[in-house]
Amino acid sequence: MRLSAIADWCVLSHGPKRYIALFIIGALAALALPPFKVLPLFFIGIAALVWFLDGVETQSGWRKLFGPAFWIGWAFGFGYFTVSLHWLGAAFFVDGDLFLWALPIGILGLPAFLAIFWAFGTAFAHLFWSDYAQRIFALAAFIALFEFLRGIVLTGLPFNVPGYVLTAHPYLMQSAAYLGVHGLSFIALLVGASLALWVTPLAGDRAKYLPVIALLGLGIMAGLGAWRYHQAPFEPRPDVRLRLVQPNIPQNQKWDPQYKDAIFNSLLGLSQTRIDPNDPGLISTTHLIWPESAFPFYVAEEPEALARIARMLPQDTLLLTGAARRNYDLGGFSDQNNEVFNSILAINDQGEIIASYDKRRLVPFGEYLPLKSLLTQLGLRKFVAAADSFVKGKETGLAFAPQNTPAILPLICYEVIFSGALGQKAENAEWILNLTNDAWFQGTIGPAQHAHHARVRAVEQGLPLVRVANTGHTFVTDPIGRITTQIPVDTPDLALAQIPYPLEKTIFSQYTYLLFYLIIGASIFAVFLRNRWRHTWET
Known part of the structure; x- marks a missing residue:
């Protein structure tokens, strides 16, 4: 099956089959995390997420936020967390006579709750959606932002945020010294989302070059990380x-x-x-x-x-x-x-x-x-x-x-x-x-x-x-x-x-998430301005 046919199926799907497919895709994307480290599965999964969002029906009122775009993100996140955090269920067997009854809450209830953060990420991103390439920046920015908030809300549980799919590889891990793992979440989401443009770029647009630029940027990150990683051992x-x-x-x-x-x-x-x-x-x-x-x-x-x-x-x-x-x-x-x-x-x-x-x-x-x-x-x-x-x-x-x-x-x-x-x-x-x-x-x-x-x-x-x-x-x-x-x-x-001895203070240890805030804020603001300009130009 050609990629364009898969993209078309994602765009046109609806009803239960849409959400079952998203659960499976999210589950496969989780295999990019340690210890499996199959990074392409995450990129493919995020590309598919873009295609599903491309097919979301026009909504009005409160359904703009809590409509299909919300549930698309929730289904993907539910699959992602069900696989990546399934091991939490092991704790219920230690004192099985006391806790085994709560096993479904641990292995399904917690992933269902954590998936809400992905749901809000896709829902807010879709408020900024368009037919143009800037939609991938909106998706990467809002999912990274809500995954960051997952580490804060209700005491926080920032386990397996998307940035860990990159840090699973020691060369790419080195970029955490500058951006932190949440900054790497934005990079991982953006690279994956850009792949969707290979199949569905706007005719005559330069969007088809964005996947090449994104992968080239990832390659440069890996190269610089390799140089840092292979320096002489410390005394x-x-x-x-x-x-x-x-x-x-x-x-x-x-x-x-x-x-x-x-x-x-x-x-x-x-x-x-x-x-x-x-x-x-x-x-x-x-x-x-x-x-x-x-x-x-x-x-x-x-x-x-x-x-x-x-x-x-x-x-x-x-x-x-x-x-x-x-x-x-x-x-x-x-x-x-x-x-x-x-x-x-x-x-x-x-x-x-x-x-x-x-x-x-x-x-x-x-x-x-x-x-x-x-x-x-x-x-x-x-x-x-x-x-x-x-x-x-x-x-x-x-x-x-x-x-x-x-x-x-x-x-x-x-x-x-x-x-x-x-x-x-x-x-x-x-x-x-x-x-x-x-x-x-x-x-x-x-x-x-x-x-x-x-x-x-x-x-x-x-x-x-x-x-x-x-x-x-x-x-x-x-x-x-x-x-x-x-x-x-x-x-x-x-x-x-x-x-x-420790290194000199890293960029991240000095400024923590200042760079992350700037990247997310600049991305959302740029998408907003680009959409306004397109709207003005088209009308």
Whole structure:
């Protein structure tokens, strides 16, 4: 079948077959994301989206916004998120007797909700639609804008925004240092939309050259990224020598009291293991790092556990570990709402907790229950059993640099997916520490996607990244996203690593989304002016 025939079918389709086709096309487009990385499927999918929108019937009144253009975007987005986030369903099997009933909500309800952002993107784009080439700029700008807003609305969930289809390839990932992942969303959408003009350019218009220009621009981005990616390795800094521990504890054992001693002993044993005859052990380590929620108890309330840690650590060696901690002041533990934080603790060789960072972005339904008083009456509770409900940490603005440690940008679990919104500690940080527990999703593509998001943050910020996960992916990258050390997934193991100094501040780390705002604003304004000029000229 010729491309023109496919384009004509998309334009002329209507009714259920239109939306079924869009769901399938959106699902295939999601395969461009890590770990599959089939980039052409995304470009083809966006081109088809243009053709479907070309066939939208003229509407009036409120249906201009909530008519077929809205539902075209929703159907595409529903397919895209159903495939790209299907792995979230794995969490419902961990305590199946409690949560399995909610599986359809997780694997279909959440994608259906997130698809609304694509729906508004296509609906607003269609308000600026025309027969001319500028319509592709409207589509790219509005979908990128609403996907950006997806990271903000209702605490935000910016997982798998379109820009990640480009960052899946290390050369194209380098552009994140300038535009950030949301800026790359606009580029990815524009390149895909431009391909639609190969088949349906206006007669006599120069629009047919836009796909060539777009692909050429993408090639230049890749070429410049290759030059950046293949520069000489960075020299490691001598004051940071890391020992990373990946214990690989199954999620159904994490907070089970009967596994308390076994888990703690495993952490201590792995930490002291020598990986080869030349490994001097902990004596050469400045920082021992354990993953998120490493302890199946509140370590700050267990003097014997702290004493065992002190006996293990050589002089001046620091343990950086994830741990749940209850709030307390100088008078003792706080009674205020039984507050529990998901934290990173710094424990010195005396067994003293000398610094802590409390997670600021909590996972809805995972770490806290929205509308708690109402939903608990309906029998709902959150997934993580460490506390009745975690509370959000406060932004202090103080550097996290315990015991002469170079300033850290601490990010716990999914905090790392929030591009450009990493808090005040990002301003002077010299490296990123991301502790996570992805055991909820062991055996799915979720941990690989989560790890990829973390790697993109390193490129955006120009900082080395140290990521330590319970079951994997545990690795270290340099400031341009090259993995220098890693541990195989789903394996109890440890690794020795060093990090380089940070780069000079990247364009993105200095201005975050200023360039994105300018690109989106300029695109929408240019389309508006072009449409007005066409309308005036034609009448």
